[in-house]
Amino acid sequence: xxxxxxxxxxxxxxxxxxxxxxAGNVVLELSKEKPNGSLLDRQLxxxxxxVNRVESELxxxxxxxxxxxxxxxxxxxxxxxxxxxxxALNRAxxxxxxxxxxxxxxxxxxxxxx
Amino acid sequence: MSTQxxxxxxxxxxxxxxxxxxxxDDIRSILDNFTEIIKTxxxxxxxxxxxxxxxxxxxxxxxxxxxxxxxxxxSLMKLVSDLKQFLILNDFPSVNEAISLRxxxxxxxQEECDKKLTSLRDEIAIDLYELEEEYYSSSxxxxxxxxxxxxxxxxxxxSWASPGSSVGKACGTEDSSGPISQESAPGHLNGHSSNAAxxx
Numbered sequence: 001x002x003x004x005x006x007x008x009x010x011x012x013x014x015x016x017x018x019x020x021x022x023a024g025n026v027v028l029e030l031s032k033e034k035p036n037g038s039l040l041d042r043q044l045x046x047x048x049x050x051v052n053r054v055e056s057e058l059x060x061x062x063x064x065x066x067x068x069x070x071x072x073x074x075x076x077x078x079x080x081x082x083x084x085x086x087x088a089l090n091r092a093x094x095x096x097x098x099x100x101x102x103x104x105x106x107x108x109x110x111x112x113x114x
Numbered sequence: 115m116s117t118q119x120x121x122x123x124x125x126x127x128x129x130x131x132x133x134x135x136x137x138x139d140d141i142r143s144i145l146d147n148f149t150e151i152i153k154t155x156x157x158x159x160x161x162x163x164x165x166x167x168x169x170x171x172x173x174x175x176x177x178x179x180x181x182x183x184x185x186x187x188x189s190l191m192k193l194v195s196d197l198k199q200f201l202i203l204n205d206f207p208s209v210n211e212a213i214s215l216r217x218x219x220x221x222x223x224q225e226e227c228d229k230k231l232t233s234l235r236d237e238i239a240i241d242l243y244e245l246e247e248e249y250y251s252s253s254x255x256x257x258x259x260x261x262x263x264x265x266x267x268x269x270x271x272x273s274w275a276s277p278g279s280s281v282g283k284a285c286g287t288e289d290s291s292g293p294i295s296q297e298s299a300p301g302h303l304n305g306h307s308s309n310a311a312x313x314x
Contacts, residue, residue, distance in 0.1 A: 003208055009198050013191060020187045023148055027180070030155050047148075051141060054190070058137050061197055066130050069204040076213045081220035088227040095231055 005064070008057060015054045022047035129200075136193050143186040147179040154179075 025043045029035045154172050161168040201208070 003212070005201055005205065005208065006198055009194050009201070013194050016187055016190050016194070019144065020184065023144075023183055026148075027151060027155075027176075030152070051145065055137065055141050058190075058193070058197070059134070061201075062130060062133050062137070065133075065197070065200060065204065068206065069126055069130070069200070070206070071126055074203070074206060074209050076210060078213055078216045078220065081217040081224075085220040085224040085227075088224040088231075092227050092231060095234065 005061065009061065012054055012057050015050050015057075019047060019050045019054065022050065126204075133193060133197065133200075136189065140186040140190045140193070144183050147182045147186070151176050151179050151183075 022043045026040060026047065029040050029043065154176055158168070163171075
């Protein structure tokens with residue numbers, strides 16, 4: 001919908017989890033008798049790139065907010081449109097109920113003749 | 115417009131500055147603690163205290179630093195959550211866009227609903243006109259002159275429009291004007307349906 005920024009923040013959350021995961025894997029790998037060098041390098045590069053991505057994304061979001069935020073509360077709402085729509089749906093429901101009654105009346109009248 | 119950022123009230127300004135500070139501190143904490151863990155992992159040949167003590171100390175230090183990394187990660191998550199909240203409340207462009215999109219959806223739904231109801235009403239009016247014509251021209255009907263049927267109402271209306279034409283004739287004798295009145299059925303129904311609405 002409207003919100004790429006919120007989606008970007010969700011991705012940042014996943015990146016933070018990646019950071020912690022990679023840090024843990026590096027330490028785990030170092031604790032072994034024979035640490036796997038290539039795995040270490042991969043995890044380390046993933047760690048640093050994730051940290052950089054998180055930092056850049058969050059600081060750009062904060063920069064955007066300093067440009068866009070005012071102190072005022074937002075006073076828009078969708079209430080009027082929702083009320084109108086609800087009234088329209090009520091009208092339709094009422095028409096349906098009345099037609100149902102009409103149909104039942106007709107059936108009741110027709111039945112004795114069959 | 116260049117001074118727009120200065121219009122920010124003190125609280126918002128300090129809030130955003132605090133976000134920045136938290137971000138820098140947490141990232142710094144993660145990086146520092148991680149590098150320190152890696153450095154501590156190096157096995158020294160010469161130690162000031164015995165190996166066991168040094169090992170115990172290193173173990174404890176790594177434990178604390180790992181806890182620090184986790185705490186900084188948690189703090190970053192909290193920061194992200196606060197930023198999301200701030201965005202939802204204060205990012206006016208996207209809030210406006212979301213509101214207008216929702217309004218548009220609701221209005222489309224309402225218009226479609228009303229359009230279908232109107233066409234349903236028109237169809238039923240046509241059928242009702244025919245049924246009433248049939249009913250009132252048959253011998254079963256028990257109508258009094260005060261209670262106007264649909265077709266009689268049309269004839270009255272037509273006679274008001276052109277005073278020279280006949281007034282008050284029964285529907286059954288005026289079959290030729292049936293089709294013409296049928297086309298004007300939806301127009302007159304507005305009066306009819308508003309009467310029906312008044313009962314509720």
